Amino acid sequence: MRPPKIYSIDEHRIPTYKIDRQAYYVIEKLRTNGFIAFLVGGSVRDLLLNVRPKDFDISTSAKPEDIKKLFKRSCILIGRRFRLAHIRFGRKIIEVSTFRAGEMGEAKLILRDNIFGSPKEDVLRRDFTINGLFYDVGVQTVIDYVGGYLDLEKKTLRTIGDASIRFIQDPVRMIRLLKFKARFDFEIEENTFLALKENKTEILKSSPIRILEEFFKMLESGSAKNFFYLLTKHELLDLLTPKLSIFFKAEKHSYDLLKIVDNFIKKNHPKALDRSILISSMLFYILEKRLKTNYVDKKIFLHLGIISIDAKNVIDDIFKPFFHISKKMKAQIISILSNQFRICPLITPKTIKIRIPKDPFFDLALDFFDLRCQINPKLTNIYTRWREKFIDSHKKQRKFFKRKNAKI
Numbered sequence: 001m002r003p004p005k006i007y008s009i010d011e012h013r014i015p016t017y018k019i020d021r022q023a024y025y026v027i028e029k030l031r032t033n034g035f036i037a038f039l040v041g042g043s044v045r046d047l048l049l050n051v052r053p054k055d056f057d058i059s060t061s062a063k064p065e066d067i068k069k070l071f072k073r074s075c076i077l078i079g080r081r082f083r084l085a086h087i088r089f090g091r092k093i094i095e096v097s098t099f100r101a102g103e104m105g106e107a108k109l110i111l112r113d114n115i116f117g118s119p120k121e122d123v124l125r126r127d128f129t130i131n132g133l134f135y136d137v138g139v140q141t142v143i144d145y146v147g148g149y150l151d152l153e154k155k156t157l158r159t160i161g162d163a164s165i166r167f168i169q170d171p172v173r174m175i176r177l178l179k180f181k182a183r184f185d186f187e188i189e190e191n192t193f194l195a196l197k198e199n200k201t202e203i204l205k206s207s208p209i210r211i212l213e214e215f216f217k218m219l220e221s222g223s224a225k226n227f228f229y230l231l232t233k234h235e236l237l238d239l240l241t242p243k244l245s246i247f248f249k250a251e252k253h254s255y256d257l258l259k260i261v262d263n264f265i266k267k268n269h270p271k272a273l274d275r276s277i278l279i280s281s282m283l284f285y286i287l288e289k290r291l292k293t294n295y296v297d298k299k300i301f302l303h304l305g306i307i308s309i310d311a312k313n314v315i316d317d318i319f320k321p322f323f324h325i326s327k328k329m330k331a332q333i334i335s336i337l338s339n340q341f342r343i344c345p346l347i348t349p350k351t352i353k354i355r356i357p358k359d360p361f362f363d364l365a366l367d368f369f370d371l372r373c374q375i376n377p378k379l380t381n382i383y384t385r386w387r388e389k390f391i392d393s394h395k396k397q398r399k400f401f402k403r404k405n406a407k408i
Contacts, residue, residue, distance in 0.1 A: 004120075007142040007149055014047045019137060022089045023056035026071075026096065027137050033070060035062040036099075036119065038134035044142065045130050048152055049184070054270065058096045059122055059134070067096055100125055120145055127166065127173045128180065129158045155186040163195030171202040174236060175214050182218065182227035196234060203239055208323050211240065219278035222266040225258040228282070244318050247286050257281040260374050276332035276361075277368050279325075284368075287314045287337050288346075296346050304338055311337040332361045339365035340372070343386050344379060354386055356393040366390060 023039065030037035037060040043053040060067070067085040068075050075087045085096040101117025102125045123132045129148035136143060146160050157180055159166045159173070167174050174196055181188060188196070203211075218227040228248065231237040237245040248254045261281050265272055290310055295302040311334045319325050325333070339362060356362065366387055373379045 002145075005144045005147075005149065007144065009140040012048060012142045012149075014135070014140070014142070016137075016140065018047055018052075020053075020056040020094075022087075022092060023058060023094050024137055026058055026087055026094050029070060030058075030060050030062055030067075030096075031138065033062075035060050035066070037062070037096075038119070038136055038143070040097075040134055041126070041131045044133040044135045045148075045152065047135070048133070048142070048149070056094060058094060059099055059119070060096055061099055061119075062096075063098050063116060067098075119143070124160060126160055127170070127176060129156075129160055130180070130186075132160050155184070156189050157181060157186045157192060158189040159192050159195070163192040164199055167195050167199040168202055171199070171204075171206045172210050172214065174200065174203055175206075175211055175231075178230040178234065178236070179214060179218055179221075179227060182223045182230055183221060185226075200234065200236055201239065203236055204322070212323050216275055216278065219258075219261065219275070219281075220265060220270045220273075222262045222270070224278075224281075225255045225262055228258060229255065240322055241318050244282065244286075251285060251289075254285055256375050257284060257371065260371050263374075264371065273367070274332070274364055276329050276336060277364055277371075279329070280333050280336045280368055281371070283311075283314055283318060283333065284337060284340065284372075286318070287311055288340075290314065291341070291346060302341075302346065304342055307341050308334055308338040332364060335359055335361035336365045336368045340369060343369050344382050354389045356386075356390050363390065 019039070020043075023043075027037045027039070037058055039056060040059040041057050043056045046053040062070070064077050064083045064085050067087075068077055071085070071087050074089070075085050078084050078086055082097065087094045087096060099117050099119055099122040101115045101121035119134065123134070123145045126132045126146075129146045129151045132144070132146040132148045134143040135141075142149060147158075151158055157177060159177075177188065177192065177196060180186060218224050221227070228237065231240075232245050232248045235245075237248070258281055261273065261278060287307075287310060291302065291307065294300070294310075295306070312330070314337070315325060315330055315333055339357070339359065342357070343365070359365075366383070369379070369383050369386070373383050
């Protein structure tokens with residue numbers, strides 16, 4: 001292998017103040033104990049793009065057990081396929097991985113990946129060139145074995161190694177390819193694009209948990225609309241959740257809520273919305289259409305019990321059999337979706353009585369309705385009345401429990 005291209009601070013211009021303090025601390029502690037340690041992957045990419053990194057991951061010559069000994073109680077080891085160290089600083093986690101090696105040329109699914117290697121070998125087993133960069137905080141240089149620095153400048157997405165083999169080894173890389181396309185609007189290199197088209201059915205061999213987590217990350221990214229549009233366009237969504245793909249293709253307004261979610265997250269914080277709200281933003285219009293078709297248009301009486309059952313059926317239709325949604329999240333989504341029609345019924349009654357239900361997730365339903373107001377401002381007055389009543393009812397509850405506790 002050719003020696004790496006080294007870019008000095010005069011070339012890359014990454015300011016030191018943008019390096020996370022805890023990540024810097026972890027690297028320095030590893031280095032002072034005789035280990036090699038670099039910033040790696042997405043954090044280096046984002047720093048070069050002048051984008052604020054979401055995470056600062058570290059790669060090191062230290063093995064997981066060595067990392068655990070150094071950081072003791074603040075460190076936990078996770079994973080089977082990828083053995084990783086998570087070092088905690090309050091709520092923040094710095095992820096540390098050991099340099100790995102592996103078979104690059106064999107076109108079969110990777111089931112385990114705990115063969116330790118050198119920095120060179122570690123880079124070669126990563127997914128895309130733009131994620132194959134190291135940053136040495138000690139001398140402030142970017143280390144590039146795979147041409148990722150130039151691909152960033154050219155705004156090109158390219159796999160490291162043969163694209164078909166890389167997608168067969170880990171099909172989630174195809175999801176990640178479209179994720180980076182959605183976030184950065186880079187061009188996909190020709191061989192990488194052809195491999196995506198030829199190997200898309202391999203996605204069904206992936207871990208549903210990993211793909212669902214990628215979905216959540218993109219729903220929290222501010223680029224969800226673009227991401228799900230690309231998943232639909234390139235037919236990966238057809239394989240993972242056909243009914244959602246059909247809806248996205250058929251309904252012009254199907255991305256409206258995702259667009260609102262993107263705007264909200266860009267203005268606030270990546271985790272400003274509960275994940276149950278994010279999922280609901282994909283499902284609401286599907287449920288609304290089903291209720292209108294099966295009940296309203298046929299003038300069949302519609303009550304909240306029926307709506308809750310239909311909400312559950314929509315979740316199952318969209319996510320089964322490939323994905324598994326936890327019981328708690330499913331309960332939250334059902335509450336969010338069904339309560340939309342409590343707050344604003346499809347058939348408006350002559351008189352509307354605002355009664356706050358004894359539902360632990362009703363505040364999530366109100367937050368979701370608030371998002372809908374941004375699409376239809378006429379709903380704002382309805383939202384305001386319900387929110388005021390909700391706040392008022394909680395004040396009364398607090399007063400009641402204070403009196404009750406006082407008597408005790």
